């Protein structure tokens with residue numbers, strides 16, 4: 001019997017002439033938080049749906065070792081349903097008793113009187129997570145769980161996900177937020193042009209792409225972006241240069257770069 005929670009071998013899927021998955025190979029170990037990263041349209045949802053058994057694939061094998069719980073996409077419930085009605089319905093379908101402790105941790109009480117359509121994005125996410133957990137699954141799929149959430153909502157969801165891991169659950173999530181998956185996930189797979197172009201830990205990824213930062217400086221003369229692996233030195237030299245020229249700085253932002261920028265970097269390295 002395999003030890004991994006999920007094993008995917010040679011997974012291929014096309015929609016008409018559009019090859020979305022061109023032979024994916026990866027496995028997800030039991031008890032890990034695993035992220036599938038990719039830009040919009042990379043095929044994350046398609047991969048998930050193939051694994052979940054919701055979508056037919058063209059070829060390859062998928063083995064799943066455990067019960068799956070799936071977090072619904074937003075607005076997938078009827079507008080008038082109330083959270084507790086949805087929870088009772090799901091519990092009935094799953095033939096399980098409702099776990100009120102779990103509902104309390106997700107603060108479902110706070111929203112139980114509202115209708116689905118009246119819930120905020122964060123409240124809908126919490127309800128969707130509760131519904132995914134109703135059947136006490138071993139493997140939980142979260143498709144962009146923090147998209148559209150504010151910082152507080154994001155932090156609280158990350159805490160929930162970490163708690164699930166401590167309970168021994170396997171968490172599989174899709175995201176396009178590099179910073180998020182770096183702090184949250186044990187391993188990351190990057191999906192690009194139908195293939196897994198990277199699969200490993202966040203620090204392995206950092207070693208591969210280098211610790212690159214992007215400094216965005218807005219001045220009275222316009223916007224400029226600089227790439228660096230040494231924020232301090234680059235900032236000092238940029239700022240002193242601007243001061244010397246008498247150009248006023250209006251705003252400065254530093255970030256880790258977008259996923260696209262990291263892809264370009266990885267692709268460049270692999271073609272060498």
Ligand SMILES: Nc1ncnc2c1ncn2[C@@H]1O[C@H](COP(=O)(O)OP(=O)(O)OP(=O)(O)O)[C@@H](O)[C@H]1O
Nearest residue numbers: 015018020038039040041042043044045046047176
């Ligand atoms: N039912 C479908 N019929 C035809 N094409 C589809 C279908 N579902 C998805 N696609 C196409 O497959 C590709 C991958 O879509 P998918 O939703 O899997 O990507 P994704 O990585 O989840 O994207 P996002 O981050 O935007 O959710 C896209 O080009 C999309 O247009």
